[in-house]
Amino acid sequence: MDRVYNFSAGPSMLPLSVLEQAQRDLVCYPGAGCSVMEMSHRSHAYEAIISRAEDALRKLMQIPEDYAVLFLQGGASLQFSMVPMNLVKRGGTADYAVTGVFAKKALAEAKRWCCANAVSDGSLSGYTTIPNLTPDMLSPDASYLHITGNNTIYGTAYRTEPETNGIPLVADWSSAILSRVIDVNKYTLIYAGAQKNMGIAGVTVVILKKSAIPDEIDSVVPSMLQYKIMAETGSMYNTPPAFAIYVAGLVFQWVLDQGGVPALEKHNAEKAAILYSALDESKLFRPVTAKEFRSNMNVTFTLPDEKLTADFLRMAEERGLINIKGHRAVGGCRASIYNAMPTEGVVKLVECMRDFEKQVL
Amino acid sequence: MDRVYNFSAGPSMLPLSVLEQAQRDLVCYPGAGCSVMEMSHRSHAYEAIISRAEDALRKLMQIPEDYAVLFLQGGASLQFSMVPMNLVKRGGTADYAVTGVFAKKALAEAKRWCCANAVSDGSLSGYTTIPNLTPDMLSPDASYLHITGNNTIYGTAYRTEPETNGIPLVADWSSAILSRVIDVNKYTLIYAGAQKNMGIAGVTVVILKKSAIPDEIDSVVPSMLQYKIMAETGSMYNTPPAFAIYVAGLVFQWVLDQGGVPALEKHNAEKAAILYSALDESKLFRPVTAKEFRSNMNVTFTLPDEKLTADFLRMAEERGLINIKGHRAVGGCRASIYNAMPTEGVVKLVECMRDFEKQVL
Numbered sequence: 001m002d003r004v005y006n007f008s009a010g011p012s013m014l015p016l017s018v019l020e021q022a023q024r025d026l027v028c029y030p031g032a033g034c035s036v037m038e039m040s041h042r043s044h045a046y047e048a049i050i051s052r053a054e055d056a057l058r059k060l061m062q063i064p065e066d067y068a069v070l071f072l073q074g075g076a077s078l079q080f081s082m083v084p085m086n087l088v089k090r091g092g093t094a095d096y097a098v099t100g101v102f103a104k105k106a107l108a109e110a111k112r113w114c115c116a117n118a119v120s121d122g123s124l125s126g127y128t129t130i131p132n133l134t135p136d137m138l139s140p141d142a143s144y145l146h147i148t149g150n151n152t153i154y155g156t157a158y159r160t161e162p163e164t165n166g167i168p169l170v171a172d173w174s175s176a177i178l179s180r181v182i183d184v185n186k187y188t189l190i191y192a193g194a195q196k197n198m199g200i201a202g203v204t205v206v207i208l209k210k211s212a213i214p215d216e217i218d219s220v221v222p223s224m225l226q227y228k229i230m231a232e233t234g235s236m237y238n239t240p241p242a243f244a245i246y247v248a249g250l251v252f253q254w255v256l257d258q259g260g261v262p263a264l265e266k267h268n269a270e271k272a273a274i275l276y277s278a279l280d281e282s283k284l285f286r287p288v289t290a291k292e293f294r295s296n297m298n299v300t301f302t303l304p305d306e307k308l309t310a311d312f313l314r315m316a317e318e319r320g321l322i323n324i325k326g327h328r329a330v331g332g333c334r335a336s337i338y339n340a341m342p343t344e345g346v347v348k349l350v351e352c353m354r355d356f357e358k359q360v361l
Numbered sequence: 362m363d364r365v366y367n368f369s370a371g372p373s374m375l376p377l378s379v380l381e382q383a384q385r386d387l388v389c390y391p392g393a394g395c396s397v398m399e400m401s402h403r404s405h406a407y408e409a410i411i412s413r414a415e416d417a418l419r420k421l422m423q424i425p426e427d428y429a430v431l432f433l434q435g436g437a438s439l440q441f442s443m444v445p446m447n448l449v450k451r452g453g454t455a456d457y458a459v460t461g462v463f464a465k466k467a468l469a470e471a472k473r474w475c476c477a478n479a480v481s482d483g484s485l486s487g488y489t490t491i492p493n494l495t496p497d498m499l500s501p502d503a504s505y506l507h508i509t510g511n512n513t514i515y516g517t518a519y520r521t522e523p524e525t526n527g528i529p530l531v532a533d534w535s536s537a538i539l540s541r542v543i544d545v546n547k548y549t550l551i552y553a554g555a556q557k558n559m560g561i562a563g564v565t566v567v568i569l570k571k572s573a574i575p576d577e578i579d580s581v582v583p584s585m586l587q588y589k590i591m592a593e594t595g596s597m598y599n600t601p602p603a604f605a606i607y608v609a610g611l612v613f614q615w616v617l618d619q620g621g622v623p624a625l626e627k628h629n630a631e632k633a634a635i636l637y638s639a640l641d642e643s644k645l646f647r648p649v650t651a652k653e654f655r656s657n658m659n660v661t662f663t664l665p666d667e668k669l670t671a672d673f674l675r676m677a678e679e680r681g682l683i684n685i686k687g688h689r690a691v692g693g694c695r696a697s698i699y700n701a702m703p704t705e706g707v708v709k710l711v712e713c714m715r716d717f718e719k720q721v722l
Contacts (some may be wrong), residue, residue, distance in 0.1 A: 004394035008401040011603055016388070019396055023387040027380045033365035033681065035380055037561045037608065040369040040684050045375045073434040074585055077599035099466035105584075112581050154635065195600055202434065202563040202602030220473050220581065222442035224435055238438035239556055241563030242372055247398065291626065320394060323401050 005345035008323035009298060010151050010175065010196040013340040018250045036246045041239050050240070053249030060252060060261055061177075063184050063207055068231040070206040076102065077136040078176045078225070079191040079204060080109035083170055084215060085221045086228075087189065088114045088143035093166070095142040099313045100127045100151035100360050101329055102172060110146070119145070127154040128291040135165035144168040144188060150176035152196075153327040155300035155334065156293040161186045168212065176297050177205070178255055179339055188212045194244060196297070197339050199251045203244035206230075255339065271337050271346045272296035279349040284308075284357045288332065295338045302332035309333065312356050321349050366706035369684035370513050370659060371536065371557040373702040380613045397607045402600050411601070421613060421622055422538075422566055424545050429592040431567040432606045437463065437535045440565060441470035444531055445615030446582045447575060449475045449504035450552065456480045456503040456528070461488045461512035462690055463533060470508070480506070487615075488515040491654040496526035499539070505529040505549060511537035513557075514688040515574050516661035516695065517654040522547045529573065534705040537658050538566070539616055540700055541626040549573045555605060557658070558700045560612045564605035567591075616700065632698050632707045633657035637713040645669075645718045649693065665692035670694065673717050682710050 006013045006305045024211040029036050032045045039046040054069050063069060072078070083106075088094045093115045096107040099122040110116035117139055120131035138145055145164050150157040154176040161169060161183070168188035177192040184190065188206045195201040206227070213227050222228050229237050235245075258264055276294060279301050288300035309332065316324050326332040337346055367374045390397050393406045400407040415430050424430060424443040433439070444467075449455045454476045460483040469478035478500055481492035499506055506525050511518040513536040522530060522544070529549035537543075538553040545551065550569045556562040571599070574588050578594050584590050590598050619625055637655060640648040640662050648663035664670045670693065687693040698707055 002394065003389055006395050006399055008399070010600065011399055011401060014396065014399055019388045019398070022398075023384055026384040026387060027377070028364055033363065033683065035375065037380070038369070038372055038375055039564065041373060042689075043369075043684070056685065073439075073602075075434070075435070075599045078434075078585045081585060094550075109583055112583065154502065193600065200604050201402065201600045202605055222470055222473065222586075224439045224442060225583075238436045239371065239554065239562045241434075241605070243561050243604070244563055244602070310649050322394065323404070342530055 002320065004320040004322045005341070005348060007335040007337065007341070007345075007349070009327065009334060009336040010193070011201050012196055012336055012338050014199070014247075014270060015251065015340045017255045018247070018254050021250055022247060037240065037243050039243050041236060046242060049246050049249055050235070053245055053252055056249060056252035056256060057205065060255055061182065061184055061207070066210050068208045068210050068213070068227070070208065070227065070230050070232060071235040071240055071248070072204045072206055073202065073241055075193045075201070075204055076172050076191060077105065079172065079206065080106040081112070082225050082227065083146065083189065083191070084110040084113040084116065085225055086217065087168070087170065087212065090114065090218050092143055093117065093139050093141045095138050095145045097131055097133060097145065097147045097162070098122055099130055099148055101153045101327075102151070102174075103148040106146055106148065106172065117142075127151065128156065128289045128293070130156050130158055133162035137162055138164060138167055142167050145169045146170045146172070149173040149182075150295050150297055152298050152323060152336070153330055154243060155289050155295045155298040157295040157297070159292070176295070178261055178264065179268050179297055181261050196336070199248035200244050202241045203248055205248070260298055267343075268296045268337070268339065271341065272299065272342055272347050274343070274350060275299050275335060275337065278353055282353065282357060284360060285353055297336060297338055299335045299337060300326065300330070300332060308360065312353075314355055316349065316352050319348065319352055321345070322350075343358050363681065365681040365683050366702070367683055367707060368696040368698065368702070368706075368710070369699040370552070370688065370695060372562050373557055373697055373699050375560070376612065376701045378627045379608070379615050382611055383608060393448055397423045398604050400603065402597060402603050407603060410607050410610055411596070414606055417610060417613035417617060418566065421616055422543065422545055422568070427571050428545060429569045429574070429588070431569065431588065431591050432596040432601055432609070433565045433567055434561070434563065434602055435620065436552040436565055437533050437552060438466065440465040440533065440567065442473070443586050443588065444497055444505075444507065444550065445471040445474040445477065446554070446586055447578065448529070448531065448573065451475065451579050451630055453504055454478065454500050454502045456499050456506045457505065458492055458494060458523075459483055460491055460506045460509055460517060462514045462688075463512070463535075464509040467509065478503075488512065489517065489650045489654070491517050491519055494523035494526055499525060499528055503528050505531045507531045507533070510543075511656050511658055513659050513697070514691055516650050516656045516659040518658070520653070527710070537656070539622055539625065542622050555609050557697070560609035561605050563602045564609055566609070583605055583713055607663040613675050625682050627700070628704075629657045629700065632702065632704055633660065635704070635707050635711060636660050636696060636698065639714055643714065643718060644722060658697060658699055659691060660696045660698060661687065661691070669721065671675060673714075676717050677710065677713050680709065680713055685710075
């Protein structure tokens with residue numbers, strides 16, 4: 001069977017060369033006499049794998065020395081809790097910009113721990129915009145402002161970081177990390193699940209200013225949820241998700257081979273432009289999000305009714321263009337075009353849209 | 362390069378046929394047009410994979426319908442916190458049998474949440490024994506008794522479940538699950554990291570009596586740490602560690618193909634007997650644990666001094682017998698002989714021990 005173009009929002013497409021290398025070495029990793037899946041995480045062979053992954057990510061994102069890089073479990077969803085548990089005292093204050101489903105979930109988890117405020121509420125615009133956050137909108141005593149850099153479900157993204165007037169900035173960059181240049185220095189903490197632009201589900205990257213790691217933490221917080229312990233043990237307080245970290249390392253090397261993040265950012269902008277232009281020109285398909293807030297990763301659009309939507313999705317699937325159905329919370333269509341989606345996939349999707357439009361109109 | 366015999370305590374050897382099947386299907390899973398690593402966890406293809414894994418595990422362990430089976434992240438270490446957070450009220454009472462390093466860690470995490478008592482302290486025997494727990498040793502108001510079924514580091518194991526007189530039994534069976542018949546009905550909750558007998562690091566299996574899942578839970582507990590949410594969403598509250606669950610499913614099928622858990626239990630007893638007999642007969646090597654508490658999974662032994670230990674480990678490694686060095690907390694040697702270790706590996710290890718002994722004595 002041929003490989004399809006997979007527009008899934010995550011887990012999502014991986015570079016073919018990464019898959020092929022993982023396949024080649026799966027039974028017996030060169031020089032190790034066993035699979036990466038079988039390696040003791042304390043072995044020299046595996047230590048080299050995790051160090052190489054961290055080094056590559058540091059290079060790709062120009063992560064300064066005073067930031068820790070952690071490989072954790074639990075996805076962005078566990079970060080929704082770890083961030084407040086580590087960065088704000090119990091009952092303290094934190095601000096959240098609610099620009100989508102995951103931002104809302106992050107806020108809800110923070111509320112278990114502290115006074116978490118929604119400093120903007122995107123539900124009023126149906127989450128099709130990004131707020132213009134200004135320092136006067138923030139709580140003066142906020143321990144941080146949390147933003148969701150790219151909204152996977154609605155297909156919006158921040159163009160620039162908000163000005164916080166010294167309040168530490170924390171961001172969930174799950175669905176756009178490594179797709180565009182992010183200036184790590186502007187953040188106290190960045191987290192991202194790997195299953196979109198960095199590899200497979202099961203590992204979460206946390207990039208964290210070391211000076212923000214608290215020395216003391218509320219005694220109720222599990223060791224597994226303490227950044228301090230994870231940083232001190234090099235993400236090996238317990239057995240890490242070793243194979244997922246290995247795949248992330250392969251993806252990091254692939255990004256380096258593509259010319260790094262700036263090259264991919266350019267490529268991603270070109271891919272997204274092809275799709276958004278087609279949507280803007282179409283008489284049948286309608287883009288969902290406001291032009292100035294469009295994500296280059298998740299492109300959301302609708303057709304006039306559910307029958308047309310279903311018919312279009314069927315036609316796309318017959319052409320090997322899969323997972324274009326919108327998130328169950330929103331409906332419509334969504335094409336996720338992460339780093340590993342080749343231009344050819346986007347071109348084929350646009351062809352399919354035009355052919356469908358001809359049939360229908 | 363030839364594959365070695367890997368005696369690592371975890372991550373550890375996988376059945377070769379599992380590795381080969383994962384390799385064959387890595388780039389393109391049959392009928393899916395993409396890798397399992399790329400599949401949306403909400404896709405039909407992936408739903409079939411996770412259901413099949415659960416069904417196989419239920420069959421292998423004869424898990425009754427009134428138990429939930431969860432596939433979670435965070436390893437046994439996160440269960441150290443999830444168990445008390447879900448099964449005992451904040452400040453309530455829970456009992457722990459401290460039979461090794463991981464039991465001690467489980468106790469320490471529980472103490473963050475409740476009054477957790479050590480009802481036995483194996484440190485007095487250097488953790489070489491298993492206590493004979495009787496109901497009078499337990500706290501009358503304990504919400505549960507927590508045991509560590511098999512102690513990976515010291516190489517001891519419970520032969521039978523302690524009598525608790527109605528106090529719910531919770532067990533960490535990470536290093537012996539699927540290696541021997543465990544009567545699930547005797548437990549309220551069983552958890553196990555996958556990286557020893559079930560697959561790769563990054564997924565933890567929790568088998569939990571549904572009636573023990575609390576309806577209400579302290580509001581500080583993160584959603585990701587609530588069994589109720591994980592059970593209601595079929596382990597898909599967020600993106601699960603999809604590939605690790607897939608590999609676990611392949612291992613479950615392999616166990617079925619071997620004749621199920623009873624067949625492997627017999628095989629494991631034979632493998633362990635070969636090694637323990639050699640240790641008991643040796644004039645150089647000494648087994649660490651008391652005979653009646655020996656684990657069939659982790660066989661610990663010592664040599665008279667560190668130089669001899671290092672020389673032996675080198676000789677073993679030259680013969681492709683790797684990771685026999687004892688845990689850094691204990692020293693000495695440890696051969697972990699999980700389900701996937703073939704008899705041939707154990708025989709070669711015994712040959713190596715005899716050859717070394719001849720050289721030295």
